[in-house]
Amino acid sequence: MAQRDVAAALLAHYRCHARLLPWRSPPGEPPPDPYRVWLSEIMLQQTTVAAVIPYYERFLARWPDVAALAAAEDGDLMAAWAGLGYYARARNLLACARHVAALPGGRFPDDEAGLRALPGVGAYTAAAIAAIAFGRRAVVVDGNVERVVSRLFAVETPLPAAKAELRMLADRITPEADAGDFAQAMMDLGATICTPRKPACLACPLAEMCAARAAGDPERFPVKAPKKARPERRGTAWWIEAEGAVWLQRRPARGLLGGMLGFPTSEWREDHGQTVPPPWPGDWLLIEGRVRHVFTHFALELSVARLFLSVTPSSAALAKALGDGQWWPLGRIGEAGLPTLFARVAQAVREETPDEDEEREEG
DNA sequence: TAGGCGTGGAC
């Protein structure tokens, strides 16, 4: 197989079948603003196109360029990211925007090495921006490309050990020109035709050249090492309510859900059955339902305990006992920008007391 | 280098 045949066949297919996406220029046309390419690439890390589109549109409308984003408040940006997951991306997004805005000219670096040095920009993202926004030849390797290449060459080495080998093979088929279109064509192919399950080989422009197809079992690739079981953890979320407001806690900047608002909780532990002392004195009531949430590396089941206070403790007193936080109006809990785990806690409380608002209004 | 780090959709 001549390597250039792969690129030629793929690019020809892409010119007719490229997906139209909000951050993308049609094949052959001038590339989009690097800010838009960067913003989309960060959002798309480990995240589906369908999930990203509404966030991308909202972000672009609210912060149309890197200078505007650099001027955003931390809390506003974290709240706008709420629900999209992997919140370190949001923290790095802001750090990166401020870094770029402070550069002479306030523009993104235009080569791979310069991009790679930015916070939140790794090998894949640097290559993708260099190719798509700046037309540089770069070897763009994401999960799609790994799958396509592993099938094209029937690579038997299991992931993740195969990464270096797959990157070398991707380098071999990457053309000197049209690097941006080629990268996006590979990713489109992986997303729509060379899919993890039931690949549509009959529609594939590379079918004739594909070793896995020739071997009759393309779905077997990429070979993957077995993964570990996901442990189960349990804990309790504390719902503290006073005079129509609930206490929200700002989580530490690093770690799980770092920098996001949420409810105070106990530790999350694998040993269950332990009774946890509440963090504030009073008559706590355990709600019936529990909140289950699955993270990448563990599953969590939270009990929810409620405390009603007739007098609102000062924020300073609660912050001293529970950590940095704030009172939030109950009626506007939907605007707090809670990550999904805590949005579910709020929903569980709401479902437990469906008529509470009416009773309060009537009483 | 392997593990931490979210979420929702597909099957």
Added chain:
DNA sequence: TGTCCAAGCCT
């Protein structure tokens, strides 16, 4: 229902 997976990065 559980399992897998999606345009990875950081430490």
